[in-house]
Amino acid sequence: MPLDPRLLLSFVVLADELHFGRAAERLNIAQPALSQQIRRLEQQVGSRLYTRNSRVVELTASGRAMLAPARAAILAAEQAERAALEAARFSNHPLRVGVNSFLDDVVPAIGAYAENNSEVPLWLSRVNEPQGHEMLAASVLDAFVGISPPVEGSIISRTRSIDVPLLAFVAADHPVAALAEVPLSTYRESPVAIFDRGYAPEAFDHIVDVFSEGQGRDALSLRECRPKVNGEGGSTLETELFVGNTVGFGPRGKKLAVPERVRSVPFDPPLSLPTYVCWHAERSGIVDAFASYMSALA
Numbered sequence: 001m002p003l004d005p006r007l008l009l010s011f012v013v014l015a016d017e018l019h020f021g022r023a024a025e026r027l028n029i030a031q032p033a034l035s036q037q038i039r040r041l042e043q044q045v046g047s048r049l050y051t052r053n054s055r056v057v058e059l060t061a062s063g064r065a066m067l068a069p070a071r072a073a074i075l076a077a078e079q080a081e082r083a084a085l086e087a088a089r090f091s092n093h094p095l096r097v098g099v100n101s102f103l104d105d106v107v108p109a110i111g112a113y114a115e116n117n118s119e120v121p122l123w124l125s126r127v128n129e130p131q132g133h134e135m136l137a138a139s140v141l142d143a144f145v146g147i148s149p150p151v152e153g154s155i156i157s158r159t160r161s162i163d164v165p166l167l168a169f170v171a172a173d174h175p176v177a178a179l180a181e182v183p184l185s186t187y188r189e190s191p192v193a194i195f196d197r198g199y200a201p202e203a204f205d206h207i208v209d210v211f212s213e214g215q216g217r218d219a220l221s222l223r224e225c226r227p228k229v230n231g232e233g234g235s236t237l238e239t240e241l242f243v244g245n246t247v248g249f250g251p252r253g254k255k256l257a258v259p260e261r262v263r264s265v266p267f268d269p270p271l272s273l274p275t276y277v278c279w280h281a282e283r284s285g286i287v288d289a290f291a292s293y294m295s296a297l298a
Contacts, residue, residue, distance in 0.1 A: 005077045007041040008070045010034055011049060015067050018057045082285075094121035095286060098132040100146040100200075102251055103275060105164040110145070113293050120286055129200040136278055142287045143279040145294065147203040150278050157281035159291060160298040163272040166207075167264040169193075169248040174263070181268040184211070191221040193248040199226070203273060207249050210271060274298075 014023040014034065024031040042049050049063035059067065099106055107124070114122040127135065132144040136156060150156040168176075168187060176182045192211060197204040212219040223246055251273055277294040279287050 003041065003044055003073070005074060007037050007044070009074055010037040011041055011063075012067065012070050012074060014038065014050070014057070015059060015063065020052075020057065094123040095290060096123045096125070096140070096142045097290070098125045098127050098135055098141040098144040098146075100129050100132060100275075101126045103145065103147070103164060105251055106145050106162055106275060109162060109294070109297055113290060117289075129203075130198075133278070136280075139280070142284065143277055143290055143294075145275055145277050146200070147206075147273060147275055148200045149202060149276065155280065156278050157291070158276050158278045159295045161275045161277045161294040162297045163274050164251045165266070166210075166249055166251065166271040166273045167266055169250055169262055169264055171246075172261050172263055174245060174247075176265055177263040179265060181266040183268050184271065187211070187247045191223050191244060191246040193223045193225065193246050196224040196226055202276075206273060211249070 010023070010027060010029075013026050014020065017023040017026065020031050020034055024034040027034060029037075038050065045062070045066070047062040048060050049066065051058050051060055097110060099110065110122070110124060114120075125135075125141070129146050129148055132141065132146050133148070133150055135141040136144040136150070137154060145161060149158050168182065170177050176186060192207075194204060194207060208217050208220065208222075277291050279291045281291070282288060
């Protein structure tokens, strides 16, 4: 028969204090009740755990042997209780994850996590990069997977996650549109269509660094555009692609506004775009577990 965790707690506190009065005060019970609990535990284990007289309380050999396992059992019970409480909280408050709306390649990995952790309800939201970080900072989201770091100085943590394949996007009548894959060098002299740096600075810098071979934006002919937000304002990357031999870059799963007029062409050798999971570390074990899962995919 398993030992009662409450009796084990009384045993451990008495071992710390070696004084029935102080131990009973810590446990917020009367001293006679503590004595009864110790006797019950000794009856269950079949051995004296303490020697005691009017002046001294000491652990017996059996008590000393039992102390470390008893502490471990109490810790395990506390951890189990916290896990149950957190699971109960998340049954009414799902794990809220935001994903950059361009990162479709990330979604299947999150779906796999949800399938393997069905006890944790998942709420997935597709948002633009700035909005995702704002929602995370305001605790509307528990985690956000994107391509930029959190605001400098924030308490939000970030770790590398999945690398998503990076493709070239060209107009359907571009000279390379019908090719299966193309070396990056093919586009060296082409104008580059890219969302302005304010939208996703890290992705902007990554693409510029790759395409310019580390020489920076001044070495390129950039056509910067502002993405539409909620269908209003801005422009689409495709609009810029219809000018001359302009080339754009984006993740493999990027949704195109006018797919019939644009072709995606893989690179040879392949290129990829790093992504990051951002979250409030140690605020919740469930959120930390999700961040660890995404980090392991890097």
